[in-house]
Amino acid sequence: MADKTDEATETAAGAPADGQAAGGRAPSRRSLLGWGGAGLALGAVAAGGTAAALRAGNDVQPAGADATAGAAVAFHGPHQAGIATAVQDRLHFAAFDVTTDDRDELIALLKEWTKAAARMTAGDAVGDGAVGGLAEAPPDDTGEALGLPPSRLTLTFGIGPTLFEKDGKDRFGIKDRRPEALIDLPQFPGDNLDKSRSGGDLCVQACADDPQVAVHAIRNLARIGFGKIAIRWSQLGFGKTSSTTPDAQTPRNMMGFKDGTRNIAGTDTAALDKHVWVGEGDEKGKGGWMAGGSYLVARRIRMHIETWDRTSLKEQEDIFGRNKGEGAPVGRKNERDEPHLKSMLPTAHVRLAHPESNGGIRILRRGYSFTDGTDGLGRLDAGLFFLAYQRDVRHGFVPLQQKLSQNDALNEYIQHVGSAVFAVPPGVRKADDWWGRELFA
Template identity: 60%
Template sequence: MSDETGVPSADAESEQPAGVSRRGLFGLLGAGAAGLALGAAGGAGVTAAVAAQATTPASRVYPFFGAHQAGITTPAQDRLHFAAFDVGERTTREELRELLVEWSAAAAQLTQGLEIGETGAVGGSDLAPPEDTGEALGLPASGLTITFGFGPSLFETADGVDRFGIADRRPESLVRLPRFQGDALKPEYTDGDLCIQACADDPQVAVHAIRNLSRIAFGRASLRWSQLGFGRTSSTSTSQATPRNLFGFKDGTANVKSEEAAAVDEHVWVGAGEDAAWMTGGSYLVARRIRMLIENWDRTQLQEQELVIGRDKAQGAPLSGGTEFTEPDFDASGAAGQPLIDPTAHVRLAHPAQNSGVRLLRRGYNYVDGNDELGRLDAGLFFLSYQRSPEQFITVQRTLATDGLNEYIRHVGSAIFAVPPGATAGGFVGETLFA
């Protein structure tokens, strides 16, 4: 729940006009593996058609192809559906590659507001299942971005098995995260061979994306766990206001914005020659399911809540004074000589000054998954951070071991993924890995 870390980018994925119907552009799509692969000419045709048919400017459309994957530095959307997958024991290297090809082709269509395949939800035979499940018919693209990642176990299993002949291409830093103080991890929210992050401004659009991509994976990969999220807990652009988390505090105030290109290059993107070559232009994704002990927090005095966070609840200003965006003064003291920002305050411990300058790009979301057997809300923060190296997250998380906020939260899920660079038109995500 780091308040003071974060980073998006200036070469963030360019925004395209929107409002294209999910039908009518299939003739522009090049058929490939399983009728889904999108050729270079098809990709150009989609872009031109999108621009030509834009009718609803309120709906954002982001391109799937590009130097970096969308959904990282893209302005954070309001809704999330995140899914982790296990690749089947009998799946071959070629079948894995074909899955990535088909996923990429489908994602290129979905992010443009289109149905997947050549016949979509209702254009095929009455005697066969539709290619598209159809729950997004009539809905615009809604700013949908789809981001793919590869877990450590894709390269080598816990037993040391190299299933796909790629163990020697695993980046040295792509290993299971260490156990942190206070972790109470549950297997049903942890790890995965592959991941897909679908973000959109309409929850049905995000769910539709994961549902159809899961369907494409049938027989080759199965859903391990998934998470729905709402109400983004970070702003990744100067055009966005700082949101609040379920504790009622503004979250991610110091998240570097996408307009700050130098910060993004320094903290988010893997540079040439500093990691496995196929990861150049990619990033590392950490996903943590953090349960908030809502009932305990709700019985805590306002003054104590503010001391734990280190910020004023109303405006989000640091307790050392100023406004929301005033830099915290960790040396400021009160009349009795006590620090205005407590030594165990979340703001202090998460700040780059306490972490050798480390910053993360955060794209977290609130979640509420009903209640537990005791009637307590099963709710919290689905934390997502992107960083140039996993060591950045590890550094911050270890500093937070003494965070006063730990009394009110539990880390119950954890995963790490290598997020490769974006795909070129006619190519697929992960192509650099299999080159």
């Protein structure tokens, strides 16, 4: 799948199956891994929470197009899908630790992951499928998505700083290829980061219109990687909180407000080229392999829901700089009216985050709401799983968050509790290409 934003790209939606179907075939290598791999997959689902499904349907949809129920989004192209793609309703995000020290094993895994991703986004089963194989061996596909349409599944792959170097060790001979833009994020005022919900060597963002489709994808990738990777943390999300289709209704976050009205559109190629996609000349030499890719910041932001729910409507609207009903900026009538920033409080979220207040900085947001039960005090563990794509983290998220973390009135009601940053390579252009090839070439 690729972010095919007004560009003529290849739209091959899948790759050939790994083996022959049904009777008389030899078991695949993955089948011989045994139930240990299945156990890891089940653990991945348990770590994320609940689910609901995927499969079939051959209608391939350009990645920048709006939602079409059950359609498949093109996998191949110059950019990865799941960035400028019209935002789906459900998310399963997973960060992985690489447990092997063998470079060749890691490359083989990335090739196998890419092949599986191409099949799942087309609505096909992984490998030789979930049924019809040897009764004595686990099937290649976990099977919970049988009979379901692709549901616009996108799988977006990223590489964390620790894959390049960890504890002073050049793990895979790629230390010198770490892009300068892939920085370790600074500590921001108010951060209370949980290490068990932060970082990661690799990540996969699975977005779909059906939660079981997204969970199925992460579960299969975890199973394929058994013995080479392990889930570090994962997050389920629902109810997209931002949109890459500005003509559509802007979603509301868990505080009941529309936030992200002025997000970059998935069809705005000029804005994407300027603010999201890494340019050919951005990092010559060691970082040149990132051309056509992007940088992802993932932040788990917990909302103090009970405190917010006791706050007056007037104060809520002053904090955001929008009215709660229509979502219009202060003093304006309609949601998409140009905001008059000086009419807002100096601490209003919209005023502080607006490009005019930040030298024209823009990021592409793909946030999701989350609700993970309650804590030990009976408070709702809920909030925003913030995902932001940009051309350079140093000139995107970092200066924005530095300003917001110090001045935003919203900080009284939120806290950043998880954090990670990843380099998201360019797209997979053809069937024999694979995630991360440019880095390891």
